[in-house]
């Protein structure tokens with residue numbers, strides 16, 4: 174049975190020592206989130222994750238979801254009670270507007286909660302996660318009456334949310350979307366069409382399900398400019414606001430899939446279902462982007478979450494499993510063999526995972542903090558910079574974290590040898606669960622295109638220049654500090670590679686767009702390495718200060734410094750490889766005729 178311990182102490186260190194949480198105390202909602210309060214909140218969610226959600230992970234995977242002949246879907250045993258506890262505990266509305274039943278706490282905290290609960294049980298966490306994203310879109314774009322009617326129930330966990338974009342012929346290319354919306358009675362529309370792969374489309378966790386659906390109003394233009402967003406509840410709200418008559422939306426089937434078995438993935442049929450427009454006509458994609466950006470960060474966190482829990486279990490196993498002797502002489506001579514953790518290659522696998530997890534957590538918190546600043550800061554310039562960072566980093570986190578999440582789950586599985594391949598240890602489930610995060614919310618290749626095609630050139634490259642300046646300034650400020658040399662030297666090299674790759678795109682991708690498409694994935698990974706390296710350098714600086722100030726922390730901080738040096742020595746040099754690939758261009762890639770593949 175796998176186990177999980179939420180990394181509360183690490184988060185507290187990152188917030189207080191690395192990212193300077195107290196500097197943001199003036200933001201609305203932050204005063205209520207003092208370090209003590211945060212620690213208490215994290216302690217509570219850690220308990221829920223470890224004691225309630227994690228024990229349901231293996232059983233939920235084995236049991237899966239079942240569609241009954243009447244179209245209803247049952248979730249695994251224990252999920253309903255866990256969802257009730259999640260709603261009752263206020264976790265769904267942690268960061269939402271108190272005017273609609275939320276707690277108004279920083280979104281950053283909600284992101285941390287998502288990491289912990291997804292480590293414990295990714296399939297479960299998707300249910301409240303989708304509700305949170307749906308609430309974000311409703312609060313941003315819906316008329317007041319809809320907000321009042323839906324949001325408090327959703328935040329309480331009584332109703333849940335979904336997002337319905339995908340259709341059989343249309344995934345990445347939403348311009349092909351066919352679902353229709355026909356104006357019906359006063360202000361409402363009849364929604365007709367089929368959506369596929371809808372996470373949490375039907376289930377037994379809540380008394381109503383609120384679908385956010387993209388559809389084309391009759392007569393709207395073709396392509397992405399003719400798409401609108403609708404709220405379509407499973408049960409139409411009754412006169413008292415509670416769930417009333419059944420709407421014409423149903424689950425046609427559920428998918429039998431590789432992982433996240435405990436999350437229902439549904440074909441949803443809309444047969445003239447009643448829906449209401451959210452946001453402006455034909456501006457549905459814009460409205461949906463609020464939901465998608467939030468959901469993209471949520472999916473990025475799934476990558477980190479699986480990487481963390483897989484690491485914890487692999488490290489514990491490597492300390493116990495006895496095989497072979499250390500190359501430098503027996504380390505456990507009284508035992509039949511040494512634990513496999515003595516072997517450099519096993520350490521390589523463990524350190525590669527850990528050297529990602531720690532800066533990834535820092536970067537996730539940094540990015541979530543930008544979302545808070547962008548929404549809450551009274552200072553316009555500060556809001557603009559935060560928005561720039563958020564826009565730039567969201568595709569990087571989604572693409573890079575979920576790639577590492579899967580790669581690291583495989584590495585952790587490898588530490589178990591054959592025992593990683595069988596069910597009992599839970600490692601093969603982590604591999605299966607992690608895989609989807611690379612695909613949904615926009616496949617990772619599409620994240621890379623978003624980064625290179627949209628985020629880099631936006632506002633004349635303002636966001637990426639700000640990023641370069643921040644990272645460059647940090648490296649410069651510490652270049653004379655000998656203790657920081659193992660960190661800032663490689664960081665400066667990586668940044669140089671990223672700048673060269675960016676310049677190469679500027680000079681070679683305008684005239685030949687295939688050059689951008691051919692290099693975008695490697696560019697995204699290169700960007701991720703530099704961003705993670707930047708976080709490692711900041712962690713190292715804080716760790717050195719902390720071990721001086723608090724000698725009791727020396728062991729923990731020294732371990733961070735070792736993992737950080739490992740990253741700089743063995744992972745950061747990958748920037749040179751990525752740069753070489755970017756600058757090799759598209760010619761060879763595009764040379765083969767289609768029928769030669």
Ligand SMILES: Cc1cc2nc3c(=O)[nH]c(=O)nc-3n(C[C@H](O)[C@H](O)[C@H](O)COP(=O)(O)OP(=O)(O)OC[C@H]3O[C@@H](n4cnc5c(N)ncnc54)[C@H](O)[C@@H]3O)c2cc1C
Nearest residue numbers: 336337338339344345370371372438613614615616618619
């Ligand atoms: C378990 C699961 C849960 C899901 N949950 C939801 C949900 O809740 N709501 C929802 O609406 N959808 C959901 N999806 C759908 C998911 O978001 C899509 O599968 C995904 O966006 C990819 O679309 P597609 O499968 O049609 O692949 P395609 O769009 O056909 O893409 C196939 C491949 O081609 C690449 N590609 C496509 N276009 C381009 C391009 N222009 N340039 C370069 N490469 C390109 C892609 O990167 C991908 O690798 C879910 C899917 C799964 C499997």
